[in-house]
Amino acid sequence: MHIIMLDSDTDFEGWRKAARRLALNDVKPSDVTWTVRGEAELFSPSGANDLPDAPHATFNVPATFVELARAAILHQSGERFALLYRLLWRLRGHHDLADDPDIAKANAMARAVYREMDRMIAQVRFREIGREKAHYVAWFEPEHHIVELAAPFFASRFSDMPWSILTPDVCAHWDGHAISITSGIDKSEVPSEDRLEETWRRHYSSLFNPARLKVTEAPQAYWRNLPEDSIIRPLLEDAMRMTSGAFIASKAAKPQAPQKPQDTPMARKHAHDTIATLRAEAADCRACPLWKDATQTVFGQGPQSATLMLVGEQPGDKEDLAGKPFVGPAGLMLDRALEEAGIGRTKVYITNAVKHFKFVPRGKIRLHQKPSTPEIRACRQWYERELAAIKPELVVALGATAAQGVLGKITPINKNRGRLIDHDGTKVLVTVHPSYLLRLPDEEAKAKEYQRFVDDLKIAASLLRRAAHAA
Numbered sequence: 001m002h003i004i005m006l007d008s009d010t011d012f013e014g015w016r017k018a019a020r021r022l023a024l025n026d027v028k029p030s031d032v033t034w035t036v037r038g039e040a041e042l043f044s045p046s047g048a049n050d051l052p053d054a055p056h057a058t059f060n061v062p063a064t065f066v067e068l069a070r071a072a073i074l075h076q077s078g079e080r081f082a083l084l085y086r087l088l089w090r091l092r093g094h095h096d097l098a099d100d101p102d103i104a105k106a107n108a109m110a111r112a113v114y115r116e117m118d119r120m121i122a123q124v125r126f127r128e129i130g131r132e133k134a135h136y137v138a139w140f141e142p143e144h145h146i147v148e149l150a151a152p153f154f155a156s157r158f159s160d161m162p163w164s165i166l167t168p169d170v171c172a173h174w175d176g177h178a179i180s181i182t183s184g185i186d187k188s189e190v191p192s193e194d195r196l197e198e199t200w201r202r203h204y205s206s207l208f209n210p211a212r213l214k215v216t217e218a219p220q221a222y223w224r225n226l227p228e229d230s231i232i233r234p235l236l237e238d239a240m241r242m243t244s245g246a247f248i249a250s251k252a253a254k255p256q257a258p259q260k261p262q263d264t265p266m267a268r269k270h271a272h273d274t275i276a277t278l279r280a281e282a283a284d285c286r287a288c289p290l291w292k293d294a295t296q297t298v299f300g301q302g303p304q305s306a307t308l309m310l311v312g313e314q315p316g317d318k319e320d321l322a323g324k325p326f327v328g329p330a331g332l333m334l335d336r337a338l339e340e341a342g343i344g345r346t347k348v349y350i351t352n353a354v355k356h357f358k359f360v361p362r363g364k365i366r367l368h369q370k371p372s373t374p375e376i377r378a379c380r381q382w383y384e385r386e387l388a389a390i391k392p393e394l395v396v397a398l399g400a401t402a403a404q405g406v407l408g409k410i411t412p413i414n415k416n417r418g419r420l421i422d423h424d425g426t427k428v429l430v431t432v433h434p435s436y437l438l439r440l441p442d443e444e445a446k447a448k449e450y451q452r453f454v455d456d457l458k459i460a461a462s463l464l465r466r467a468a469h470a471a
Ligand code: SF4
Pocket: 282, 285, 286, 287, 288, 289, 290, 291, 297, 354, 355, 356, 375, 378, 379, 380, 382
């Protein structure tokens, strides 16, 4: 019997290395016991490292399995390590796992993990503590091991405030530069009241609309994570008194289904567009004066089946000459960041909000100029038609011009980055443009901002994984 001890509940890399070595040495799943450090001090581990290297043996598993395992391993079930190793063992034998009951279990685990992450994003409320130096603290009791997965989202969303998310399992901290993880704490150690608390309760009372409270989707067990928990019940009771207890059935407004990109008038009008026909049509566009000085229309690139659409500002000098988006230094930086975030560029459709290069000549150099609002507006038709043709799960707008083109209005980046925006049924994230990172003069600031950019793309990657699992 091999007893494998992993460093923590979320030690995916440890599981992956051990599982690979066990499988290469033909160790059957029934001969392996998986434990986590601190849980099984009674056992003396005999790790996979004791096994020979098996340097000539090899096998590959689909990337989708790796993604599934990465999410399912965060489930609270003690069975997950063994279940995933059973699946790996069968995959190694090239078995078709489509009808495998363990695959159904692993998928259910991954879905539960993503649902829990959604809840955490929706329910974490920070309290301000500290008299001299403000620090923001939130208490949350997750059902699964999702704190490390969710921490980059909060770091990106609340990048300029130091915070800690405390849980019984582990705690995540952000100091404005980096995330750190420490062991969990007891709820009694959490600061319970602060000056934000009362403000939030007053704000919540003024917003409270019983018709919008989905009692079945917000189990009362979760209320304890919210500062408004002490007032939800009195507010509900008041509402029920006023409406003879019938408000939920009679007044609950039926939520309108969000309009999907394919349902918009633009989408219906251009239902037969493909990226190829659009590119050909846009080559002769004269809807604004930018075509006059530019070499050519630089249309979007990527598969029509892409689930992620990246929208930049406008082509630069190199893109104008090549006729392709993001081929210059900013494109190289984008490639690197996408790779670090786990997003393959070949699966992404990349385009610009404005399709012609705007510049002023300075000797032999063509100096980039920011497109004007009328130019962004004139070019928006192409973005809308690309969107309707591709129907991506998510659009990421890179920089202020892209955000204006995608959302149809001026949208400050710092206030909105990392936040999922629903725009006419399309999910949108905004972040900075990679050329902004290239322009930063200070190397330290550049490295820090680059990491924030990668973290934003990781949020996109995580949303896409959730969409794939939901599908
Ligand atoms: S920038 Fe856009 S709207 Fe203006 S000419 Fe080029 S493709 Fe047409």
